[in-house]
Amino acid sequence: MKKIVKHRVFWPVVALVALLLLNAIVRPSFVSITVQDGELYGTLISLLRNSAPLMLVALGMTIVIATRGIDLSVGAVMAVSGAVALTIIAQSPTPEAPGTIAIAIVAALIVTLIAGAWNGFLVAVLGIQPIIATLVLMLAGRGIALLITNGQITTVNSAPYKFMSQGYLFGFPFAFFVSIAAVVIVVLVQRRTALGMLTEAVGINPEASRLAGVRSRGIIWGAYAASGLLAGFAGILYSSNIMAADSNAAGNLIELDAILAVVLGGTSLMGGKFSIAGTVIGVFTIQTLKSTIVFLGVPSPVTPVFMAAVVIIVVAVQSPLLRGTAARAVRSIRNANSNTTEVAK
Amino acid sequence: MPVDNDVAPIIEMRGITIQFPGVKALDSVDFTLRGGEVHSLMGENGAGKSTLIKALTGVYSVDSGTITVAGEKRVFHTTSDAQAAGISTVYQEVNLCTNLSVGENVMLGHEVRRGGLIDWRATHREAARHLEALGVQLDTHTGLFSHSIAIQQLIAISRAMVTDSKVLILDEPTSSLDRGEVEQLFGVIRDLRERGVAILFVSHFLDQVYEISDRITVLRNGALVGAYDADTLPRNTLISSMIGRELEDLAELASSAARDIDRSGAPVFTATGLGKKGVLEPADLDIYEGEVVGIAGLLGSGRTELVRLMYGADRADHGKVEVHGKPTRITTPRHAIDHRIAFSSEDRRAEGIVGDLTVAENIVLGIQARRGWLRRVKRTETDAIVKEYIEALGVRPADPDRPVRNLSGGNQQKVLLARWLATAPELIILDEPTRGIDVGAKADIQRKVAELSAKGLSVVFISSEIEEVIRLAQRITVMRDRRKIGELESNGLGVDDVIDYIANEGQENVA
Numbered sequence: 001m002k003k004i005v006k007h008r009v010f011w012p013v014v015a016l017v018a019l020l021l022l023n024a025i026v027r028p029s030f031v032s033i034t035v036q037d038g039e040l041y042g043t044l045i046s047l048l049r050n051s052a053p054l055m056l057v058a059l060g061m062t063i064v065i066a067t068r069g070i071d072l073s074v075g076a077v078m079a080v081s082g083a084v085a086l087t088i089i090a091q092s093p094t095p096e097a098p099g100t101i102a103i104a105i106v107a108a109l110i111v112t113l114i115a116g117a118w119n120g121f122l123v124a125v126l127g128i129q130p131i132i133a134t135l136v137l138m139l140a141g142r143g144i145a146l147l148i149t150n151g152q153i154t155t156v157n158s159a160p161y162k163f164m165s166q167g168y169l170f171g172f173p174f175a176f177f178v179s180i181a182a183v184v185i186v187v188l189v190q191r192r193t194a195l196g197m198l199t200e201a202v203g204i205n206p207e208a209s210r211l212a213g214v215r216s217r218g219i220i221w222g223a224y225a226a227s228g229l230l231a232g233f234a235g236i237l238y239s240s241n242i243m244a245a246d247s248n249a250a251g252n253l254i255e256l257d258a259i260l261a262v263v264l265g266g267t268s269l270m271g272g273k274f275s276i277a278g279t280v281i282g283v284f285t286i287q288t289l290k291s292t293i294v295f296l297g298v299p300s301p302v303t304p305v306f307m308a309a310v311v312i313i314v315v316a317v318q319s320p321l322l323r324g325t326a327a328r329a330v331r332s333i334r335n336a337n338s339n340t341t342e343v344a345k
Numbered sequence: 346m347p348v349d350n351d352v353a354p355i356i357e358m359r360g361i362t363i364q365f366p367g368v369k370a371l372d373s374v375d376f377t378l379r380g381g382e383v384h385s386l387m388g389e390n391g392a393g394k395s396t397l398i399k400a401l402t403g404v405y406s407v408d409s410g411t412i413t414v415a416g417e418k419r420v421f422h423t424t425s426d427a428q429a430a431g432i433s434t435v436y437q438e439v440n441l442c443t444n445l446s447v448g449e450n451v452m453l454g455h456e457v458r459r460g461g462l463i464d465w466r467a468t469h470r471e472a473a474r475h476l477e478a479l480g481v482q483l484d485t486h487t488g489l490f491s492h493s494i495a496i497q498q499l500i501a502i503s504r505a506m507v508t509d510s511k512v513l514i515l516d517e518p519t520s521s522l523d524r525g526e527v528e529q530l531f532g533v534i535r536d537l538r539e540r541g542v543a544i545l546f547v548s549h550f551l552d553q554v555y556e557i558s559d560r561i562t563v564l565r566n567g568a569l570v571g572a573y574d575a576d577t578l579p580r581n582t583l584i585s586s587m588i589g590r591e592l593e594d595l596a597e598l599a600s601s602a603a604r605d606i607d608r609s610g611a612p613v614f615t616a617t618g619l620g621k622k623g624v625l626e627p628a629d630l631d632i633y634e635g636e637v638v639g640i641a642g643l644l645g646s647g648r649t650e651l652v653r654l655m656y657g658a659d660r661a662d663h664g665k666v667e668v669h670g671k672p673t674r675i676t677t678p679r680h681a682i683d684h685r686i687a688f689s690s691e692d693r694r695a696e697g698i699v700g701d702l703t704v705a706e707n708i709v710l711g712i713q714a715r716r717g718w719l720r721r722v723k724r725t726e727t728d729a730i731v732k733e734y735i736e737a738l739g740v741r742p743a744d745p746d747r748p749v750r751n752l753s754g755g756n757q758q759k760v761l762l763a764r765w766l767a768t769a770p771e772l773i774i775l776d777e778p779t780r781g782i783d784v785g786a787k788a789d790i791q792r793k794v795a796e797l798s799a800k801g802l803s804v805v806f807i808s809s810e811i812e813e814v815i816r817l818a819q820r821i822t823v824m825r826d827r828r829k830i831g832e833l834e835s836n837g838l839g840v841d842d843v844i845d846y847i848a849n850e851g852q853e854n855v856a
Contacts, residue, residue, distance in 0.1 A: 194713045194721040197706055205699045211658055211690060212699075212764065213682040213714035272701050 060227030076141025078251030081235025116228015549645025639818030755786025
């Protein structure tokens with residue numbers, strides 16, 4: 001039992017389960033799932049579908065944060081990705097052909113991989129602080145996306161592209177499979193090879209790692225490139241969902257949600273030890289929270305306040321310091337009570 | 346300059362004790378500082394110098410003992426208490442704001458005000474006046490960053506003089522200065538001494554200590570060894586009082602130093618004229634197969650600097666390196682590792698262990714880094730390696746899954762040794778592998794070094810404890826003041842011979 005409580009994802013899981021239970025109690029419709037033409041529908045199913053872009057971005061963010069870095073450019077990279085893909089589809093004479101879609105997606109991913117590599121170059125080779133280095137692309141990225149789309153919101157009609165985020169496979173949303181695939185690939189690459197351990201070593205003690213012969217430059221570079229690539233795929237999903245390349249709205253503020261998901265999952269912003277499972281839970285927590293807010297009918301202008309309040313509670317529950325302080329406070333109140341009774345005598 | 350012993354001291358510290366979790370950093374130490382004297386505080390790492398200075402400047406509060414300033418008992422809770430009492434400090438790493446101008450730095454917190462607003466013109470005029478009093482003339486509007494460390498130090502001193510300090514603490518002020526800059530600094534120090542300022546000087550450079558000091562206080566392991574007049578204190582007495590004697594007997598190792606080394610072939614490693622400006626004067630070193638080469642010298646003598654250049658941890662700006670007689674370029678640790686050279690840093694915590702990773706992960710890190718991330722060391726292989734080294738070196742607790750930061754210093758050192766030995770190096774450089782660890786672990790590590798070198802491993806062994814060096818090494822390279830001053834055959838050598846050599850050899854060559 002003690003071992004379970006001590007496990008790093010214990011408190012994140014507690015937070016998520018509490019949030020899910022709360023929803024299930026307040027609105028029974030939350031857990032209802034209906035089947036239509038062999039496809040599942042319901043709030044929980046949409047949750048799986050809608051969380052896919054954030055999931056991809058947060059996975060990349062986890063690796064970058066493990067190296068003591070941060071990637072603020074993910075939202076802008078999503079915009080670039082959507083712009084590239086949709087521009088290719090829009091200009092193609094055969095927008096419905098799977099080949100066109102494949103070319104569009106591969107092209108978008110190559111571009112975003114380059115974007116990620118650029119971030120990695122600034123951080124790993126030039127030694128620029130990650131927050132500044134990625135800020136460059138965060139600001140420039142949306143401009144680049146607008147350049148690609150000629151300042152327009154490019155829209156397309158293409159069934160196979162639409163399938164990416166709105167299609168179904170084996171009864172589940174296709175985007176959910178994309179999420180799963182990304183998680184599995186990241187886990188395999190990080191934990192089945194030595195990359196995860198070396199990444200943690202670089203994040204915990206860069207100088208000791210360097211002296212031990214770890215090629216930290218390559219590892220950091222790779223982390224940013226992976227983050228760019230994953231954000232690129234998130235951009236595909238996002239643009240497929242609205243079938244438009246909206247350079248201003250795509251991935252807007254998603255970097256903050258991603259950072260939050262990583263932190264909620266128990267990975268420290270100081271770098272080092274990271275938990276993919278924690279990040280997955282963090283993503284679902286945020287997505288559930290957003291769905292809850294919509295259900296409760298919180299007016300959208302004050303949504304951020306509500307989000308912030310809940311996040312503070314969730315983070316506070318996870319803080320060992322605060323839990324300790326709370327336990328002590330409870331004890332001292334008890335003691336104080338017994339003292340006052342003595343005085344009263 | 347003889348100091349009048351009847352002059353009442355400005356600072357009088359009595360029975361200062363400071364306790365940290367598990368250790369007494371200072372144990373009932375007395376220290377006096379008089380006006381118009383330059384007083385050097387000497388001791389090896391961990392002797393308690395910094396702790397004493399921090400007690401005097403209000404960084405640490407004392408657990409017991411009294412501090413009297415100009416006849417008045419004081420208790421310092423914060424650094425500003427100490428500053429208010431007229432005690433100023435200039436640290437090794439200048440603690441000024443590099444992004445502000447020279448004038449702003451000198452006058453920070455003491456700007457000339459008129460009607461509540463700062464009169465910048467008068468402030469800069471005042472700053473220039475203070476600088477000129479130290480013989481420094483420069484435009485006070487220039488940014489601090491545009492000046493050399495030497496000038497920044499003088500600026501820091503003049504900043505201390507703005508507050509009319511009676512006591513000036515100079516902590517390693519000369520460590521990054523060249524000879525001319527040191528002369529300029531010493532000129533300023535002598536000037537301040539004439540004006541009656543009491544100066545507490547800390548430096549690892551023996552020559553400089555003797556050049557500038559009136560008195561010398563020696564600390565060792567947190568205790569006072571004694572306070573002496575610099576004129577009457579022979580160098581070797583000073584050094585041996587700093588180092589102390591290790592009483593524990595490791596007789597079975599005595600054979601290591603006497604072992605014959607075959608020096609007919611090409612050395613495993615040769616450095617010729619290896620050096621870096623401002624860090625190390627060009628030095629030569631060669632190491633043969635199965636040989637243990639010791640490096641003796643005090644902290645800051647250049648011993649760490651030399652091995653860091655050999656390993657590529659820092660980049661040398663001149664000199665050549667040969668491995669097995671072949672010219673080789675070693676500019677990064679990777680190059681060194683590719684040539685089967687391993688290096689264990691003296692700074693275990695910052696440059697050795699990866700604290701949050703487990704013992705097992707720390708041990709395989711070296712092999713893993715060599716193989717690259719794609720070829721993961723398999724679980725079974727890891728288990729075998731980790732088990733082997735935990736047993737061979739006696740790592741306690743013998744739990745491979747514990748985060749290494751929870752281990753004691755000695756066991757962390759064993760883990761690091763295991764990391765490197767697991768990579769099967771041909772040359773291993775051990776910088777202070779026995780510092781700050783318990784006697785048992787010390788013996789374990791020395792025994793292992795003797796055993797492996799007898800099997801053909803070449804070792805460079807650095808230790809502040811000369812006994813250890815003499816016991817293990819067949820040859821000893823002696824360093825002082827960032828120079829290699831010579832080489833000794835260690836067989837039959839006594840600690841005093843080495844101390845004499847450090848103290849006196851090559852004296853006349855010093856500029």
